[in-house]
Amino acid sequence: MHPNTAFEKNHLIRFHHCDPAGIVFYPEYLVIIDELVEDWFIEGMGTSFADLHMNDRIGVPAARIEVDFIAPSKIGDILCLSLLVTRLGNKSFTIRVEGRVGEQVRMRAILVRVVAGLDGLHGITIPPALRERLRRFLAADGVDLLEAQQA
Amino acid sequence: MHPNTAFEKNHLIRFHHCDPAGIVFYPEYLVIIDELVEDWFIEGMGTSFADLHMNDRIGVPAARIEVDFIAPSKIGDILCLSLLVTRLGNKSFTIRVEGRVGEQVRMRAILVRVVAGLDGLHGITIPPALRERLRRFLAADGVDLLEAQQA
């Protein structure tokens, strides 16, 4: 059991997120999730995409995404986003993101992000300092593969 | 068996699709896929998002997406996209999209699109004329739920 806390952040649904049907155009949810992940790196883990990019020359491209669009969101909605790590692998990690307005779930997503060298675009072992930070957001039902191997 | 042909279209990877790592920013793939679906409606099925929107007052929002980003794409790549229907339901349909450059698969996606009234944003029974057009792109391993019910 990993009784960790989710990273949470509110996100205003803006005019430019919405399509002619007046609801969020679904690829915009992926941009919103990317902003959440970026804020999580900065505010939740005390690092940043900028640091990783410019100092460590690593990035975290997506290897896989799954998103369920459960109910539409409209301009002016405040989407409450929460993020947890569900799998901490050797070279990649998986996160689960949920977006709610009040009690209503609007969207659920699962993203696999790979830790990769910027130049070769190949996966690299997650640096220990970053791994330690990611662990703080491991879900209660999350799996740390390194821990599992050592058990 | 539904020995239908995929809808295929080439898509140039442009400067604005790419991120500071020099590869396609993954939410842009969803916009590229949305353009493919739009072209499929026009060129493959002889209808259009514009017609559906403005005349029939229906849209086709996404209910679920799954995307595997298998290999990165760079500016100047010509992505060969192909699309097939894998499930034809009562109010929604599922498509499978693959993007290749030469023999290399770059991306595979599965999208569930709902046929919905623009005003209420509720799913509606797929109009017969649209259903007939969608059937022409049913994959060999695809399922037509109406056909299955009648069998």
Added chain:
Amino acid sequence: MHPNTAFEKNHLIRFHHCDPAGIVFYPEYLVIIDELVEDWFIEGMGTSFADLHMNDRIGVPAARIEVDFIAPSKIGDILCLSLLVTRLGNKSFTIRVEGRVGEQVRMRAILVRVVAGLDGLHGITIPPALRERLRRFLAADGVDLLEAQQA
């Protein structure tokens, strides 16, 4: 002289704003400015795009933009944005936006926004309550055309 205060807001330059050269892709500045205008309506003027859209059925489309990209911005930069009204017309208003990082000006923009009915997309007289709010942000060198006519 209109000794009013600018609306100011910081904006993080994110990974998804940047292009393969590692700097903000210039159309993204327009999206950033649109978010600033949206925040100004909410936080500065106590109204919102959502209210205007859904209750008053009016929007504020752009009629003209001019932007000078003076120095590039990179991921992780905190852009300090400031906004003032430079012209308050009968059916439209002009704003001046500046983006700085420290003392360095990165971008200057002038935008003409029209107050328009959503349905007809025709310009309408700015409602008095909105006009009064816009006046609070009139630049020292700004012009209120109604005031000028009455003088």
Added chain:
Amino acid sequence: MHPNTAFEKNHLIRFHHCDPAGIVFYPEYLVIIDELVEDWFIEGMGTSFADLHMNDRIGVPAARIEVDFIAPSKIGDILCLSLLVTRLGNKSFTIRVEGRVGEQVRMRAILVRVVAGLDGLHGITIPPALRERLRRFLAADGVDLLEAQQA
């Protein structure tokens, strides 16, 4: 007089270009123009952003844009875009872009693009081969500053 021909290309207005008012969201016009410039490099001048980027390590960032949004465009419109060079400087060039549907002008834009080294982001003298290609699209009222200096 430079009796050159404009580079012309049709561009479909797509669902994802449009906002909740059902018209093109104005920053999307800038992306559409960027695609036009990219197509002009490839189809009009026989080079490409990809070549310039990856082989010559140069880019063409925008230094200034001016856009007039004259009439709104909607989903399904085919925008006929035309592009001419109006100023050919030492390190930068200016283009004029017009978008029409039938006889109706929808949008006019002026863009100053700088030829810049990717690494330093400083302007560089336009390479002679690129300059020669740009000259082919010089407007009848366009100015070639090098020619003007030598006259």
